[in-house]
Amino acid sequence: MHVWLWFAILALVLWGITGVTQKLSTNSISSERSFLWFCWAMVALSVGVLVFVRPHDWGLRGVVVASAVAGGALNGMGAWTSFRALESGGKASVVISLISLYPLLTVGLAVVLLGERLTTTQLMGALLAIAAAILLSLETPPKAEA
Protein backbone atom coordinates (compact mmCIF):
# COMPACT_ATOMS: atom_id res chain seq x y z
CA MET A 1 0.00 0.00 0.00
CA HIS A 2 1.23 3.53 -0.81
CA VAL A 3 2.66 5.66 2.02
CA TRP A 4 0.16 8.45 1.31
CA LEU A 5 -2.73 6.03 1.80
CA TRP A 6 -1.51 5.20 5.32
CA PHE A 7 -1.55 8.90 6.17
CA ALA A 8 -5.01 9.29 4.61
CA ILE A 9 -6.19 6.41 6.83
CA LEU A 10 -4.53 8.06 9.85
CA ALA A 11 -6.45 11.27 9.08
CA LEU A 12 -9.62 9.20 8.76
CA VAL A 13 -9.03 7.59 12.17
CA LEU A 14 -8.23 10.89 13.93
CA TRP A 15 -11.21 12.67 12.37
CA GLY A 16 -13.35 9.63 13.19
CA ILE A 17 -12.43 9.95 16.89
CA THR A 18 -13.43 13.63 16.74
CA GLY A 19 -16.95 12.50 15.82
CA VAL A 20 -17.26 11.03 19.33
CA THR A 21 -15.43 13.80 21.23
CA GLN A 22 -17.50 16.42 19.39
CA LYS A 23 -20.69 14.67 20.44
CA LEU A 24 -19.47 14.50 24.05
CA SER A 25 -18.75 18.22 23.87
CA THR A 26 -22.11 19.28 22.39
CA ASN A 27 -23.85 17.17 25.05
CA SER A 28 -22.62 19.81 27.53
CA ILE A 29 -22.26 23.07 25.57
CA SER A 30 -23.72 24.77 22.48
CA SER A 31 -22.33 24.02 19.03
CA GLU A 32 -20.97 27.61 18.78
CA ARG A 33 -19.12 27.31 22.07
CA SER A 34 -17.84 23.87 21.06
CA PHE A 35 -16.65 25.25 17.71
CA LEU A 36 -14.90 28.11 19.50
CA TRP A 37 -12.93 25.71 21.71
CA PHE A 38 -12.17 23.62 18.64
CA CYS A 39 -10.67 26.72 16.98
CA TRP A 40 -8.65 27.59 20.13
CA ALA A 41 -7.20 24.07 20.06
CA MET A 42 -6.19 24.59 16.42
CA VAL A 43 -4.46 27.82 17.44
CA ALA A 44 -2.71 26.01 20.34
CA LEU A 45 -1.55 23.26 18.00
CA SER A 46 -0.21 25.84 15.55
CA VAL A 47 1.62 27.68 18.35
CA GLY A 48 3.11 24.28 19.30
CA VAL A 49 4.22 23.77 15.68
CA LEU A 50 5.71 27.27 15.58
CA VAL A 51 7.62 26.83 18.88
CA PHE A 52 8.75 23.21 18.65
CA VAL A 53 8.97 22.39 14.92
CA ARG A 54 9.98 25.88 13.69
CA PRO A 55 9.14 25.49 10.01
CA HIS A 56 11.60 27.40 7.85
CA ASP A 57 9.93 27.46 4.44
CA TRP A 58 8.65 31.05 4.73
CA GLY A 59 9.41 32.05 1.14
CA LEU A 60 6.38 30.40 -0.38
CA ARG A 61 4.73 31.25 -3.67
CA GLY A 62 1.66 33.48 -3.37
CA VAL A 63 -0.67 30.85 -4.82
CA VAL A 64 0.47 28.31 -2.21
CA VAL A 65 -0.03 30.74 0.69
CA ALA A 66 -3.44 31.76 -0.67
CA SER A 67 -4.48 28.11 -1.09
CA ALA A 68 -3.37 27.12 2.40
CA VAL A 69 -5.10 30.11 4.04
CA ALA A 70 -8.19 29.48 1.90
CA GLY A 71 -8.11 25.85 3.09
CA GLY A 72 -8.54 26.92 6.71
CA ALA A 73 -11.25 29.43 5.83
CA LEU A 74 -13.18 27.01 3.60
CA ASN A 75 -13.01 24.13 6.06
CA GLY A 76 -13.99 26.32 9.01
CA MET A 77 -16.84 27.99 7.15
CA GLY A 78 -18.01 24.57 5.95
CA ALA A 79 -18.20 23.38 9.55
CA TRP A 80 -20.13 26.53 10.45
CA THR A 81 -22.61 26.23 7.54
CA SER A 82 -23.18 22.56 8.42
CA PHE A 83 -24.16 23.62 11.96
CA ARG A 84 -26.44 26.30 10.46
CA ALA A 85 -28.08 23.67 8.21
CA LEU A 86 -28.85 21.50 11.24
CA GLU A 87 -30.11 24.45 13.27
CA SER A 88 -32.32 25.68 10.40
CA GLY A 89 -34.64 22.71 10.67
CA GLY A 90 -32.95 20.18 8.40
CA LYS A 91 -33.14 16.61 9.69
CA ALA A 92 -29.68 15.42 10.74
CA SER A 93 -29.99 12.24 8.65
CA VAL A 94 -30.80 14.27 5.51
CA VAL A 95 -28.37 17.14 6.07
CA ILE A 96 -25.39 14.95 6.97
CA SER A 97 -26.07 12.51 4.13
CA LEU A 98 -26.35 15.41 1.71
CA ILE A 99 -23.13 17.10 2.81
CA SER A 100 -21.31 13.73 2.64
CA LEU A 101 -21.44 14.30 -1.11
CA TYR A 102 -18.70 16.94 -0.87
CA PRO A 103 -15.90 14.60 -2.10
CA LEU A 104 -17.78 14.35 -5.41
CA LEU A 105 -17.10 18.05 -5.92
CA THR A 106 -13.42 17.61 -4.92
CA VAL A 107 -13.07 14.73 -7.41
CA GLY A 108 -14.73 16.81 -10.16
CA LEU A 109 -12.61 19.90 -9.45
CA ALA A 110 -9.39 17.84 -9.19
CA VAL A 111 -10.06 16.19 -12.55
CA VAL A 112 -11.00 19.45 -14.29
CA LEU A 113 -8.60 21.94 -12.66
CA LEU A 114 -5.62 19.81 -11.61
CA GLY A 115 -5.79 17.34 -14.50
CA GLU A 116 -5.91 14.31 -12.18
CA ARG A 117 -6.95 11.03 -13.79
CA LEU A 118 -8.62 8.12 -12.02
CA THR A 119 -8.41 4.50 -13.16
CA THR A 120 -11.71 2.63 -13.44
CA THR A 121 -10.94 0.78 -10.19
CA GLN A 122 -10.15 4.04 -8.37
CA LEU A 123 -13.30 5.68 -9.75
CA MET A 124 -15.35 2.73 -8.45
CA GLY A 125 -13.55 3.03 -5.11
CA ALA A 126 -14.25 6.78 -4.92
CA LEU A 127 -17.94 6.26 -5.68
CA LEU A 128 -18.16 3.41 -3.14
CA ALA A 129 -16.45 5.64 -0.55
CA ILE A 130 -19.03 8.39 -1.07
CA ALA A 131 -21.91 5.88 -0.87
CA ALA A 132 -20.34 4.44 2.31
CA ALA A 133 -19.96 7.92 3.86
CA ILE A 134 -23.65 8.64 3.21
CA LEU A 135 -24.80 5.31 4.70
CA LEU A 136 -22.52 5.70 7.73
CA SER A 137 -23.83 9.21 8.38
CA LEU A 138 -27.45 8.14 8.70
CA GLU A 139 -28.82 8.66 12.23
CA THR A 140 -28.39 5.87 14.76
CA PRO A 141 -31.38 4.76 16.87
CA PRO A 142 -31.43 5.67 20.61
CA LYS A 143 -29.00 4.00 23.03
CA ALA A 144 -29.42 0.28 23.78
CA GLU A 145 -30.98 -0.66 27.12
CA ALA A 146 -28.36 -1.45 29.78
Add this chain to the structure above:
Amino acid sequence: MDEIVQAHKAAVAGKRPVWLLWSLATIVLWGAWGLVSKVASDGASVYMNQLLYTAGLTPLLIFVAWTVGRQSQRDKTVSQRDETAIRRNRRKGAFWAFLTGILGGLGNIAFFVALGKGGEASIVAPVTALFPMVTVLLAVVFLRERLRWTQWTGLALAFAAIYLLSA
Protein backbone atom coordinates in the same frame (compact mmCIF):
# COMPACT_ATOMS: atom_id res chain seq x y z
CA MET B 1 -35.54 11.75 0.52
CA ASP B 2 -39.05 13.16 1.16
CA GLU B 3 -37.41 16.17 2.78
CA ILE B 4 -35.30 16.82 -0.31
CA VAL B 5 -38.37 16.49 -2.59
CA GLN B 6 -40.30 18.90 -0.33
CA ALA B 7 -37.33 21.23 -0.30
CA HIS B 8 -37.22 21.13 -4.11
CA LYS B 9 -40.97 21.89 -4.29
CA ALA B 10 -40.50 24.77 -1.87
CA ALA B 11 -37.61 26.08 -3.95
CA VAL B 12 -39.72 25.91 -7.13
CA ALA B 13 -42.51 27.78 -5.31
CA GLY B 14 -40.00 30.49 -4.48
CA LYS B 15 -39.60 29.52 -0.79
CA ARG B 16 -36.11 28.08 -0.52
CA PRO B 17 -35.66 25.99 2.64
CA VAL B 18 -32.79 27.57 4.51
CA TRP B 19 -31.28 24.24 5.62
CA LEU B 20 -30.90 23.10 1.99
CA LEU B 21 -29.02 26.28 1.08
CA TRP B 22 -26.70 25.87 4.10
CA SER B 23 -26.14 22.21 3.15
CA LEU B 24 -25.28 23.12 -0.45
CA ALA B 25 -22.94 25.83 0.81
CA THR B 26 -21.21 23.18 2.95
CA ILE B 27 -20.73 20.90 -0.07
CA VAL B 28 -19.19 23.76 -2.06
CA LEU B 29 -16.93 24.91 0.81
CA TRP B 30 -15.67 21.44 1.75
CA GLY B 31 -15.45 20.33 -1.89
CA ALA B 32 -13.24 23.33 -2.70
CA TRP B 33 -11.23 22.78 0.50
CA GLY B 34 -10.00 19.38 -0.83
CA LEU B 35 -8.79 21.07 -4.00
CA VAL B 36 -6.95 24.01 -2.42
CA SER B 37 -5.37 21.66 0.14
CA LYS B 38 -3.75 19.73 -2.71
CA VAL B 39 -2.34 22.93 -4.24
CA ALA B 40 -1.06 24.03 -0.81
CA SER B 41 0.42 20.61 0.04
CA ASP B 42 2.38 20.51 -3.21
CA GLY B 43 4.07 23.83 -2.38
CA ALA B 44 4.39 24.06 1.41
CA SER B 45 5.62 21.80 4.19
CA VAL B 46 3.03 20.04 6.31
CA TYR B 47 3.67 22.27 9.33
CA MET B 48 3.61 25.51 7.36
CA ASN B 49 0.37 24.32 5.83
CA GLN B 50 -1.11 23.84 9.31
CA LEU B 51 0.01 27.35 10.34
CA LEU B 52 -1.55 28.95 7.27
CA TYR B 53 -4.68 26.84 7.70
CA THR B 54 -5.08 28.26 11.21
CA ALA B 55 -4.53 31.77 9.85
CA GLY B 56 -7.42 31.16 7.46
CA LEU B 57 -9.58 29.94 10.32
CA THR B 58 -8.89 33.02 12.48
CA PRO B 59 -11.54 35.42 11.05
CA LEU B 60 -14.20 32.79 11.70
CA LEU B 61 -12.82 32.25 15.22
CA ILE B 62 -13.21 35.99 15.90
CA PHE B 63 -16.77 35.99 14.52
CA VAL B 64 -17.82 32.94 16.58
CA ALA B 65 -16.14 34.39 19.71
CA TRP B 66 -18.18 37.57 19.21
CA THR B 67 -21.40 35.52 18.79
CA VAL B 68 -20.68 33.46 21.92
CA GLY B 69 -19.83 36.66 23.84
CA ARG B 70 -23.21 38.16 22.93
CA GLN B 71 -24.96 34.92 23.95
CA SER B 72 -23.20 34.96 27.33
CA GLN B 73 -24.45 38.51 27.96
CA ARG B 74 -28.03 37.35 27.37
CA ASP B 75 -27.62 34.28 29.62
CA LYS B 76 -26.49 36.28 32.66
CA THR B 77 -29.91 36.23 34.32
CA VAL B 78 -29.58 32.70 35.80
CA SER B 79 -29.48 31.96 39.53
CA GLN B 80 -26.17 31.23 41.30
CA ARG B 81 -27.06 27.54 41.73
CA ASP B 82 -27.73 27.21 38.02
CA GLU B 83 -24.53 29.07 37.29
CA THR B 84 -22.42 26.49 39.16
CA ALA B 85 -23.98 23.66 37.16
CA ILE B 86 -23.56 25.60 33.91
CA ARG B 87 -19.88 26.27 34.68
CA ARG B 88 -19.27 22.59 35.42
CA ASN B 89 -20.97 21.63 32.17
CA ARG B 90 -19.03 24.25 30.24
CA ARG B 91 -15.70 22.96 31.57
CA LYS B 92 -16.61 19.43 30.54
CA GLY B 93 -17.83 20.53 27.11
CA ALA B 94 -14.76 22.74 26.61
CA PHE B 95 -12.44 19.83 27.45
CA TRP B 96 -14.01 17.57 24.82
CA ALA B 97 -14.17 20.38 22.24
CA PHE B 98 -10.50 21.24 22.84
CA LEU B 99 -9.56 17.58 22.44
CA THR B 100 -11.63 17.55 19.23
CA GLY B 101 -9.56 20.48 17.95
CA ILE B 102 -6.23 18.82 18.78
CA LEU B 103 -7.26 15.53 17.14
CA GLY B 104 -8.76 17.42 14.21
CA GLY B 105 -5.51 19.38 13.77
CA LEU B 106 -3.41 16.21 13.90
CA GLY B 107 -5.84 14.72 11.36
CA ASN B 108 -5.23 17.79 9.16
CA ILE B 109 -1.48 17.22 9.39
CA ALA B 110 -1.91 13.57 8.32
CA PHE B 111 -4.20 14.77 5.49
CA PHE B 112 -1.57 17.27 4.30
CA VAL B 113 1.13 14.56 4.45
CA ALA B 114 -1.07 12.23 2.36
CA LEU B 115 -1.51 14.96 -0.27
CA GLY B 116 2.15 16.01 -0.12
CA LYS B 117 3.43 12.44 -0.55
CA GLY B 118 1.75 11.99 -3.91
CA GLY B 119 -1.84 11.20 -2.94
CA GLU B 120 -4.20 12.76 -5.47
CA ALA B 121 -6.98 15.01 -4.16
CA SER B 122 -9.50 12.94 -6.10
CA ILE B 123 -8.56 9.85 -4.05
CA VAL B 124 -7.47 11.27 -0.67
CA ALA B 125 -10.71 13.28 -0.29
CA PRO B 126 -13.03 10.25 -0.71
CA VAL B 127 -10.82 8.08 1.58
CA THR B 128 -10.74 10.64 4.40
CA ALA B 129 -14.48 11.29 3.96
CA LEU B 130 -14.90 7.76 5.33
CA PHE B 131 -14.11 9.01 8.85
CA PRO B 132 -17.68 8.28 10.05
CA MET B 133 -16.75 4.57 9.95
CA VAL B 134 -14.43 5.14 12.93
CA THR B 135 -17.01 7.33 14.68
CA VAL B 136 -19.66 4.64 14.21
CA LEU B 137 -17.40 1.89 15.59
CA LEU B 138 -16.35 4.02 18.58
CA ALA B 139 -19.97 5.01 19.26
CA VAL B 140 -20.89 1.33 19.44
CA VAL B 141 -18.06 0.57 21.88
CA PHE B 142 -18.06 3.68 24.09
CA LEU B 143 -21.50 5.29 23.70
CA ARG B 144 -23.36 1.96 23.47
CA GLU B 145 -25.15 2.98 20.28
CA ARG B 146 -26.67 0.33 18.05
CA LEU B 147 -26.02 0.11 14.31
CA ARG B 148 -28.72 -0.05 11.68
CA TRP B 149 -28.38 -2.20 8.56
CA THR B 150 -27.57 0.94 6.58
CA GLN B 151 -24.51 1.54 8.74
CA TRP B 152 -23.36 -2.08 8.55
CA THR B 153 -23.66 -1.77 4.75
CA GLY B 154 -21.76 1.53 4.93
CA LEU B 155 -18.94 -0.14 6.87
CA ALA B 156 -18.69 -2.98 4.32
CA LEU B 157 -18.65 -0.47 1.44
CA ALA B 158 -16.01 1.61 3.24
CA PHE B 159 -13.62 -1.34 3.51
CA ALA B 160 -14.29 -2.26 -0.14
CA ALA B 161 -13.65 1.36 -1.16
CA ILE B 162 -10.31 1.52 0.65
CA TYR B 163 -9.28 -1.77 -0.98
CA LEU B 164 -10.18 -0.47 -4.46
CA LEU B 165 -8.54 2.93 -3.89
CA SER B 166 -5.31 1.29 -2.70
CA ALA B 167 -5.04 -0.69 -5.97
